[in-house]
Amino acid sequence: MLEKRNPIPVSRAVSLVMEAAGTGTVETVSILASHGRVLAKDIIADHDIPLFDRSPYDGFAIRSIDTADARSGNGVTLEVIGEIGAGTVFPIKAGPFQTVRIMTGAPIPDGCDAVIMLELTKEITKDSQTFIEIKRSLKAGENISFQGEDTKKGTILAQKGAYINAGITALLATFGSRDVPVVSKPVIGVLATGSELVEVEEPLEPGKIRNSNAYMIIAQIERAGGRGVYLGKLNDDKEKCLEAVQNALSDVDHLITTGGVSVGDYDYLPEIYKEMGAEVLFNKVAMRPGSVTTVARMGKKLLFGLSGNPSACYVGFELFVRPIVRSTLLSERPHLRKVKGVLGEDFTKANPFTRFVRGKIEIDDNGTLVASPTGFNKSSAVSSLADTDVFLVLPGGTRGYQKGMLVDILLLDDQQGSEWPWGNIVPSYK
Amino acid sequence: MLEKRNPIPVSRAVSLVMEAAGTGTVETVSILASHGRVLAKDIIADHDIPLFDRSPYDGFAIRSIDTADARSGNGVTLEVIGEIGAGTVFPIKAGPFQTVRIMTGAPIPDGCDAVIMLELTKEITKDSQTFIEIKRSLKAGENISFQGEDTKKGTILAQKGAYINAGITALLATFGSRDVPVVSKPVIGVLATGSELVEVEEPLEPGKIRNSNAYMIIAQIERAGGRGVYLGKLNDDKEKCLEAVQNALSDVDHLITTGGVSVGDYDYLPEIYKEMGAEVLFNKVAMRPGSVTTVARMGKKLLFGLSGNPSACYVGFELFVRPIVRSTLLSERPHLRKVKGVLGEDFTKANPFTRFVRGKIEIDDNGTLVASPTGFNKSSAVSSLADTDVFLVLPGGTRGYQKGMLVDILLLDDQQGSEWPWGNIVPSYK
Structure with a gap:
C-alpha cells in the first residue's frame, strides 16, 4: 500500500522537465x-534614427560661421528667408547671414549647421523683411540631432x-x-481532482472545500504568458480520471492536474500515468512545499501532477510549469529571476528540504531588498498567496535562518527571468 | 509670437491633475x-478556512490518549474501524483504541484529536480485522489543521x-x-499630431518620421490598467485639430494628444484648449524631459497634451496620466512606486529642473538596487525605452550626481504604487 518515493533535488527535477521544452509557433x-x-x-533597425539631421528645438537654423563674432553687446543680424515645419524639406540653400525658422523635428536646411532656440533670438522687422538678432556664437553641429545618433541602421x-x-x-x-x-501562447489544460471539491458556484457541504487551485493556476499560466484552459474537476475515481486525462491531453500542449499525487489511497495519478504509458520523470522533490509534485511525459507533452495544497500547487507551478511556458515563448531566461535579498524574519526551525517560503519584498531606505513571509505559513494557506510576490529560498540543512541574513529570492512578477537559478542550491538529500 | 511660460514644480502639477480624478464604474x-x-x-471571508478541523496528511486519525504510553519498543495497537476520504464525513464516533484511516483534507472524525502520518504506522491484519501499530505518543491536536486557523470568517x-x-x-x-x-477600465483616447508623422504602415518620406508615440502610449495605458483607443493622427492644422479634439472628447473619459504643445508656430494645442473653453491647469513643468507638458480640463475630462518627443511623452504619461487611470481603478496608491536605490553611473552635469532619467534596475550581490540609465539619454531617443523599467529621479540644482549616491527611483512595472511620491522633491524653480 505504501509506496517508497525517492526525492530528487529541485535542480535535477527542473532539469528533467526542461528536457521536454519546445519552442512555440509564430502568429x-x-x-x-x-x-x-x-x-x-x-x-x-531598417533605417537610422534620426533618419536625417534634424532640429531638437523650435528656433532658427543658422550657419555657425555667421555667429563667430556674436556676443552680448555685439549682436549679429540674420535675414529670415523662410520657415520649415516638421515633415517638410526646405527647398533653398541658406547663404551667408541667412537663417530659416525651424520647428522641432524638421530637417536642417541645406547650408545650415546649427540651431539656436527661439527663446535666445530677437525678431526685427525692417522694410517688411524679417530679421533676427543673435547675441552669442554657436559651434558647428550645436543643437542638431544627427542622423543615426540614436540608432544606426542594422542595430538589433x-x-x-x-x-x-x-x-x-x-x-x-x-x-x-x-x-x-x-x-503563439502555449495552451495549458487544467484539471482539478478530488471528491472534496465543489465548484466555485456551488454551495459548500460538510467536509467539502471549493475548487480554488484550478482558477489560481489559470491566472499563473496567464502571468507566465500562456493560455490556460479549465477542463473541470473530477472525483476520486480512477477510471474517470484516466479517461479525462487522456481526452484532455489531445486538446492542449501540456496538462496540469491538482491533487491526487500524494501517497493516499485515492491518489490515482501515478497509476494513471502508468496505464497511459507516460514516462514518470519524478514523483518526489526535495522541497517544501510541493514535495509530492509528480511530472510525467507523453512524447512532447508534459503532465504536471501538482499538489492539491494551494501553496504547494502554487510553488510547483512556478518552478516546473513556468519555465516550460517561457521556453515555448522563446525566452532564453525561462526560470524565475533570482536575486539576493535580506531575510526580514527568523526561520529558526531547520528543515532537511529546501524551502520556498511565500514572501513579499520591500525596499528599505538604503535601497536593500528585504523579503518577509506573507503571513501564515502552512502549505494549505490560501490567504497568504494574495500578497506573495517572491519566494524566499531557504536551502535544507541542519540549521535555521536568522533575520538579516542574505538569501536567494525568486521574483514572481517579472519579465526578465533567469537562465538557470539552481546552480548554487545544494541538494539537501544525500 | 513667443509666449512666456512659467514652469511649476512636478508635485504641484500632479496635484492639479489629481483634483480631476474620479472613480470608475463597476462591471x-x-x-x-x-x-x-x-x-x-x-x-x-464568509466562512472560516479551513471550514472544519481537517487532516493535513494521509494517515490515521487517532485519540491521543490511546498513545500516551507508546514509544519505540512499546507499540500500541489500534483497531481500524473504517476510512474517510476527503469530501466525506465519517459517521461513527471512534472509541478507545480505535482509529480511522484518513486522507489529506478529510474532516477529523468524531472522538479523534490527532493524526499520525501513514509512514509512521505499521499495518497488521488479524482474523481479517485490520490494526495499526504506533510506536510514538501524540499530543492532542497534533497534525490537525484547525477550523479558522488560516482565516477567520469576517476577515477582509x-x-x-x-x-x-x-x-x-x-x-x-x-x-x-x-x-x-x-x-471598468477607463477609456483614454490617443491623438497624434504633427505633419511630420506618417502612419506605421506607410513608407517614410524625406523629413518624415513614423508615428510611434500613439502606439507606445496605448501600451502604457494598458499597463496602467486602462483601455487605450487610437483616434488617428492629425496634420498641423488648427481647425482640423480643434474639430478632432472636440469629437474625440465625447467618446472617451480622457484624451491624450502628443505633439503640438511646444512654443513653435505649429503648436496649436494651447489655442485649441482656449477655443474649447478648457481650463489649462499648467503648460510648463519644472522637469526634464517633458517640461512642455500641458494639461487642460473640461469638466470631468482631462486633456493631456504630451510632448511629441518619445521620452518626454513617456515620462509625461507615467507622471500625469497613470495616477488618473489608477485612481479611477480605486487605487489608494495611484502614483508610481518610489523606492531608494544606488546610482549606477555619474550624472555630473547639473540641471535646474528635476530630471527623470530612464533607467533599468539590477540587484547586486548584497541585495541592493542599482539603477543605471538605459543607454542614449536624449529626450528624442526611442531605442532606450525598450529596456526602461524605472525612472531615476534627480532633483534639479547646481550640482551633479555621482555613481554610488542614493537616489529616488520610480518603478514602472509595478502594481503596488505609492500614495504620494512627491513629498521630498524640492521644487527646483524659485
Whole structure:
C-alpha cells in the first residue's frame, strides 16, 4: 500500500522537465494587440534614427560661421528667408547671414549647421523683411540631432523572446510593423481532482472545500504568458480520471492536474500515468512545499501532477510549469529571476528540504531588498498567496535562518527571468 | 509670437491633475476573465478556512490518549474501524483504541484529536480485522489543521482597488465568486499630431518620421490598467485639430494628444484648449524631459497634451496620466512606486529642473538596487525605452550626481504604487 518515493533535488527535477521544452509557433497580431505578447523575431533597425539631421528645438537654423563674432553687446543680424515645419524639406540653400525658422523635428536646411532656440533670438522687422538678432556664437553641429545618433541602421534593438512593453511597441511602430510576429501562447489544460471539491458556484457541504487551485493556476499560466484552459474537476475515481486525462491531453500542449499525487489511497495519478504509458520523470522533490509534485511525459507533452495544497500547487507551478511556458515563448531566461535579498524574519526551525517560503519584498531606505513571509505559513494557506510576490529560498540543512541574513529570492512578477537559478542550491538529500 | 511660460514644480502639477480624478464604474466578469483586472469590492471571508478541523496528511486519525504510553519498543495497537476520504464525513464516533484511516483534507472524525502520518504506522491484519501499530505518543491536536486557523470568517482578505493576481483569484474561488465585480477600465483616447508623422504602415518620406508615440502610449495605458483607443493622427492644422479634439472628447473619459504643445508656430494645442473653453491647469513643468507638458480640463475630462518627443511623452504619461487611470481603478496608491536605490553611473552635469532619467534596475550581490540609465539619454531617443523599467529621479540644482549616491527611483512595472511620491522633491524653480 505504501509506496517508497525517492526525492530528487529541485535542480535535477527542473532539469528533467526542461528536457521536454519546445519552442512555440509564430502568429501575427496587430501592433495595437501586441502589448504583453512576446516577439517572435528580432527588431532590427531598417533605417537610422534620426533618419536625417534634424532640429531638437523650435528656433532658427543658422550657419555657425555667421555667429563667430556674436556676443552680448555685439549682436549679429540674420535675414529670415523662410520657415520649415516638421515633415517638410526646405527647398533653398541658406547663404551667408541667412537663417530659416525651424520647428522641432524638421530637417536642417541645406547650408545650415546649427540651431539656436527661439527663446535666445530677437525678431526685427525692417522694410517688411524679417530679421533676427543673435547675441552669442554657436559651434558647428550645436543643437542638431544627427542622423543615426540614436540608432544606426542594422542595430538589433530587441530580440525574439522579448516581452512587448511600451518601449518595444514604440520600436515596432518606428520600423513600420503594423503586423507584429509574436509567439503563439502555449495552451495549458487544467484539471482539478478530488471528491472534496465543489465548484466555485456551488454551495459548500460538510467536509467539502471549493475548487480554488484550478482558477489560481489559470491566472499563473496567464502571468507566465500562456493560455490556460479549465477542463473541470473530477472525483476520486480512477477510471474517470484516466479517461479525462487522456481526452484532455489531445486538446492542449501540456496538462496540469491538482491533487491526487500524494501517497493516499485515492491518489490515482501515478497509476494513471502508468496505464497511459507516460514516462514518470519524478514523483518526489526535495522541497517544501510541493514535495509530492509528480511530472510525467507523453512524447512532447508534459503532465504536471501538482499538489492539491494551494501553496504547494502554487510553488510547483512556478518552478516546473513556468519555465516550460517561457521556453515555448522563446525566452532564453525561462526560470524565475533570482536575486539576493535580506531575510526580514527568523526561520529558526531547520528543515532537511529546501524551502520556498511565500514572501513579499520591500525596499528599505538604503535601497536593500528585504523579503518577509506573507503571513501564515502552512502549505494549505490560501490567504497568504494574495500578497506573495517572491519566494524566499531557504536551502535544507541542519540549521535555521536568522533575520538579516542574505538569501536567494525568486521574483514572481517579472519579465526578465533567469537562465538557470539552481546552480548554487545544494541538494539537501544525500 | 513667443509666449512666456512659467514652469511649476512636478508635485504641484500632479496635484492639479489629481483634483480631476474620479472613480470608475463597476462591471462583472467571469472569474476566468478576472486576472489582471481590479477588484471593485473587498473580498471578505464568509466562512472560516479551513471550514472544519481537517487532516493535513494521509494517515490515521487517532485519540491521543490511546498513545500516551507508546514509544519505540512499546507499540500500541489500534483497531481500524473504517476510512474517510476527503469530501466525506465519517459517521461513527471512534472509541478507545480505535482509529480511522484518513486522507489529506478529510474532516477529523468524531472522538479523534490527532493524526499520525501513514509512514509512521505499521499495518497488521488479524482474523481479517485490520490494526495499526504506533510506536510514538501524540499530543492532542497534533497534525490537525484547525477550523479558522488560516482565516477567520469576517476577515477582509483583499481590498477593492487590488490588482487581481493568482492569489486573489484563489480567494475569489474559495469564497464562491464565479462572477467577479471589477472596476471598468477607463477609456483614454490617443491623438497624434504633427505633419511630420506618417502612419506605421506607410513608407517614410524625406523629413518624415513614423508615428510611434500613439502606439507606445496605448501600451502604457494598458499597463496602467486602462483601455487605450487610437483616434488617428492629425496634420498641423488648427481647425482640423480643434474639430478632432472636440469629437474625440465625447467618446472617451480622457484624451491624450502628443505633439503640438511646444512654443513653435505649429503648436496649436494651447489655442485649441482656449477655443474649447478648457481650463489649462499648467503648460510648463519644472522637469526634464517633458517640461512642455500641458494639461487642460473640461469638466470631468482631462486633456493631456504630451510632448511629441518619445521620452518626454513617456515620462509625461507615467507622471500625469497613470495616477488618473489608477485612481479611477480605486487605487489608494495611484502614483508610481518610489523606492531608494544606488546610482549606477555619474550624472555630473547639473540641471535646474528635476530630471527623470530612464533607467533599468539590477540587484547586486548584497541585495541592493542599482539603477543605471538605459543607454542614449536624449529626450528624442526611442531605442532606450525598450529596456526602461524605472525612472531615476534627480532633483534639479547646481550640482551633479555621482555613481554610488542614493537616489529616488520610480518603478514602472509595478502594481503596488505609492500614495504620494512627491513629498521630498524640492521644487527646483524659485
